[in-house]
Amino acid sequence: MSDISSANPAVSSAPLGGPVTMARALNEGLRQAMEDDPKVVIMGEDVGRLGGVFRITDGLQKDFGEDRVIDTPLAESAIIGTAVGLALRGYRPVCEIQFDGFVFPGFDQIVSQVAKIHNRAAGLVRMPITIRIPFGGGIGAIEHHSESPETYFAHTPGLRVVSCSSPSDAYWMIQEAIASDDPVVFFEPKRQYHAAKLPIEPAGTPLDQARVVRPGRDVTVVAYGPTVATALTAAETLKVDGVEAEVIDLRSMSPLDMPTLLDSVRRTGRMVIVHEAPQSFGIGSEIAARVTEQAFYSLEAPVLRVTGFDTPYPPSRLEHDWLPNLDRLLDAVDRIMEF
Amino acid sequence: MTEHVRAVHPEPNMVQLLTPEGQRVEHPDYPLDITDDEIAALYRDLVLVRRIDSEAIALQRQGELGLWASLLGQEAAQIGSGRALKRHDMAFPTYREHGVAWCRDVDALTLLGLYRGTNLGGWDPLANNFNLYTIVIGAQTLHATGYAMGVVRDGAVGTGDPERDTAVLAFFGDGASSQGDVNEAFVWAGAGNLPIVFFCQNNQWAISEPVERQSRVPLFQRAAGFGFPGVRVDGNDVLACLAVTRKHLDNARNAQGPSLIEAFTYRMNPHTTNDDPRRYRALSEAETWKLKDPIERVRAYLTREARVEPEFFAAVEAESLEMAEYVRAGCRAIPDPTPESVFDNVYVDLPDELREQREEFASFVKSVSA
Numbered sequence: 252m253s254d255i256s257s258a259n260p261a262v263s264s265a266p267l268g269g270p271v272t273m274a275r276a277l278n279e280g281l282r283q284a285m286e287d288d289p290k291v292v293i294m295g296e297d298v299g300r301l302g303g304v305f306r307i308t309d310g311l312q313k314d315f316g317e318d319r320v321i322d323t324p325l326a327e328s329a330i331i332g333t334a335v336g337l338a339l340r341g342y343r344p345v346c347e348i349q350f351d352g353f354v355f356p357g358f359d360q361i362v363s364q365v366a367k368i369h370n371r372a373a374g375l376v377r378m379p380i381t382i383r384i385p386f387g388g389g390i391g392a393i394e395h396h397s398e399s400p401e402t403y404f405a406h407t408p409g410l411r412v413v414s415c416s417s418p419s420d421a422y423w424m425i426q427e428a429i430a431s432d433d434p435v436v437f438f439e440p441k442r443q444y445h446a447a448k449l450p451i452e453p454a455g456t457p458l459d460q461a462r463v464v465r466p467g468r469d470v471t472v473v474a475y476g477p478t479v480a481t482a483l484t485a486a487e488t489l490k491v492d493g494v495e496a497e498v499i500d501l502r503s504m505s506p507l508d509m510p511t512l513l514d515s516v517r518r519t520g521r522m523v524i525v526h527e528a529p530q531s532f533g534i535g536s537e538i539a540a541r542v543t544e545q546a547f548y549s550l551e552a553p554v555l556r557v558t559g560f561d562t563p564y565p566p567s568r569l570e571h572d573w574l575p576n577l578d579r580l581l582d583a584v585d586r587i588m589e590f
Numbered sequence: 591m592t593e594h595v596r597a598v599h600p601e602p603n604m605v606q607l608l609t610p611e612g613q614r615v616e617h618p619d620y621p622l623d624i625t626d627d628e629i630a631a632l633y634r635d636l637v638l639v640r641r642i643d644s645e646a647i648a649l650q651r652q653g654e655l656g657l658w659a660s661l662l663g664q665e666a667a668q669i670g671s672g673r674a675l676k677r678h679d680m681a682f683p684t685y686r687e688h689g690v691a692w693c694r695d696v697d698a699l700t701l702l703g704l705y706r707g708t709n710l711g712g713w714d715p716l717a718n719n720f721n722l723y724t725i726v727i728g729a730q731t732l733h734a735t736g737y738a739m740g741v742v743r744d745g746a747v748g749t750g751d752p753e754r755d756t757a758v759l760a761f762f763g764d765g766a767s768s769q770g771d772v773n774e775a776f777v778w779a780g781a782g783n784l785p786i787v788f789f790c791q792n793n794q795w796a797i798s799e800p801v802e803r804q805s806r807v808p809l810f811q812r813a814a815g816f817g818f819p820g821v822r823v824d825g826n827d828v829l830a831c832l833a834v835t836r837k838h839l840d841n842a843r844n845a846q847g848p849s850l851i852e853a854f855t856y857r858m859n860p861h862t863t864n865d866d867p868r869r870y871r872a873l874s875e876a877e878t879w880k881l882k883d884p885i886e887r888v889r890a891y892l893t894r895e896a897r898v899e900p901e902f903f904a905a906v907e908a909e910s911l912e913m914a915e916y917v918r919a920g921c922r923a924i925p926d927p928t929p930e931s932v933f934d935n936v937y938v939d940l941p942d943e944l945r946e947q948r949e950e951f952a953s954f955v956k957s958v959s960a
């Protein structure tokens with residue numbers, strides 16, 4: 252099984268004072284990474300003067316200069332492609348893709364170049380590139396602004412694919428991603444950017460470890476990014492009915508932290524995976540397959556997936572029905588408990 | 591905010607046929623034969639599309655639309671180019687070409703669904719020869735190029751038959767000009783001598799990035815490297831936009847190949863209703879551009895030179911009020927789609943597995959709403 256202890260030792264430095272939003276935590280994490288390593292450069296559309304359309308890079312150009320926080324021409328292929336060249340030259344580029352649906356002009360550079368160069372070069376070069384992508388729906392946006400394209404990247408060997416779900420993780424994980432010598436596709440749940448102010452914990456969890464964010468004995472609910480909040484709410488609701496759900500924040504979609512998942516499902520015997528991306532061939536499918544292979548005799552019921560449907564992301568007036576909302580998750584847990 | 595001192599490209603000889611003060615001027619390469627009645631009709635177009643735009647902004651503020659991308663300041667570029675099209679020509683817009691939509695007889699309400707969140711566009715691009723709005727910047731320039739390839743294959747260029755010869759007009763922004771797709775479209779159009787006009791509205795800003803971020807040379811000059819003519823036109827001058835687009839569309843129809851038109855204009859409003867331009871540009875910029883307003887100069891011409899009666903302006907104003915009411919009421923009346931409709935048109939024939947998903951979804955939605 253994967254050796255998760257060796258990669259990405261948690262970066263340690265003084266966390267922030269009071270509770271902050273995820274947007275602020277990311278901003279501070281980026282700031283810290285830039286202070287720690289002069290080779291870190293941020294590049295993207297509107298990241299400089301505007302501070303990004305979500306203000307995640309707010310103030311960084313002012314403090315670190317136009318050389319380190321670069322408002323690029325509008326071309327995603329070039330944002331990623333030039334990051335490769337910068338990495339060859341010893342830099343650690345942090346690329347911002349403005350919205351999930353706009354990563355695809357850069358897709359070729361990510362999957363054919365960024366992901367493979369370390370391998371092509373027989374390990375002689377590294378691609379310490381971080382690609383930040385705000386993802387997920389529920390914000391009433393127009394087309395291409397609410398998608399969850401993580402599977403495309405998780406399906407590509409050579410990329411680490413992660414997502415944060417809390418301000419503290421956001422703060423620590425972005426620094427770990429930047430410090431990683433592998434390329435990291437870093438998914439930020441945009442709906443959570445300003446959802447809540449929470450304290451930053453004194454240290455982070457290694458980038459490729461999942462975390463039990465709520466222990467429980469009856470059913471394992473696996474979530475990441477925006478669906479962690481849904482899963483926690485569901486667990487509260489289920490408690491009233493006497494069902495103790497264990498909620499796991501996956502954090503890393505590739506590689507998967509199977510020990511944590513298996514340990515949980517061996518205790519609960521039931522697993523529901525919830526993500527916004529369409530169902531077929533998704534992260535949930537991979538987890539279900541592996542759990543079936545590796546913990547078959549512990550299962551009391553088939554692994555269930557609660558996900559977006561196998562359609563394009565719908566017009567915003569329908570997104571709340573389409574998304575894996577609380578009702579759909581509770582329904583799945585009911586079904587798995589009754590199985 | 592701090593005043594941002596911008597190095598603006600020196601203004602080259604930009605084609606202008608109507609000064610900001612409303613004076614008709616001539617340009618040797620772009621003569622325009624136009625009557626005062628026709629100019630009055632353009633004035634009406636400009637006023638009505640500005641009205642549609644301002645109503646849409648109001649509807650967004652009231653929560654009736656999720657978002658709106660305003661055309662304020664760009665009316666002349668859009669009406670001038672849009673009115674240069676013939677019925678059988680094809681236009682490929684971005685997401686901001688509400689004025690071009692108007693020229694293609696696309697009902698204003700048709701544009702609202704996408705911004706209201708009730709559909710993703712949903713109109714037939716071939717019904718009015720007006721393609722769907724395309725949000726991924728630059729992508730449509732390749733679609734336009736392919737359409738032009740089809741036109742050539744169909745023998746619909748250079749026949750001399752005005753009812754047959756067809757041109758394609760592809761819109762994009764100054765920011766989009768940096769995308770690979772746009773540059774590939776230029777390569778293909780040039781290499782294939784295709785009947786296409788690339789119409790770039792340089793409104794000076796791509797969200798927060800000034801055009802100097804995208805290019806070291808004025809955008810129209812890029813065309814030379816791809817082997818076709820490029821021209822900069824005063825994008826706030828509807829007559830110049832009409833004359834220049836008309837001529838280059840004619841060239842395209844006559845098998846003389848592609849061109850690039852850069853309409854030099856200004857995005858007077860925020861990028862969209864979500865944007866806050868105070869964070870990145872000086873208000874004084876918009877003040878300067880206000881003096882070059884695309885509608886005021888036509889009104890000044892019509893009043894002073896053409897001696898159009900006040901009744902005409904009153905009639906246009908009345909029509910504009912009616913349009914506002916039509917847009918307001920019509921927008922509110924757009925129904926929400928049914929949840930199951932998310933499965934419509936994913937495929938031509940719904941696969942069985944999706945049919946099952948739809949049925950489960952429908953019964954689930956019913957069970958929770960019951």
Ligand SMILES: Cc1ncc(C[n+]2csc(CCOP(=O)(O)OP(=O)(O)O)c2C)c(N)n1
Binds near residue numbers: 327727793797861
């Ligand atoms: C491929 C892609 N990347 C990013 C975006 C996000 N985005 C939407 S509009 C825009 C700026 C476009 O500027 P410009 O082309 O000048 O057109 P304008 O909006 O000013 O009309 C950006 C970056 C997008 N729509 N598509």
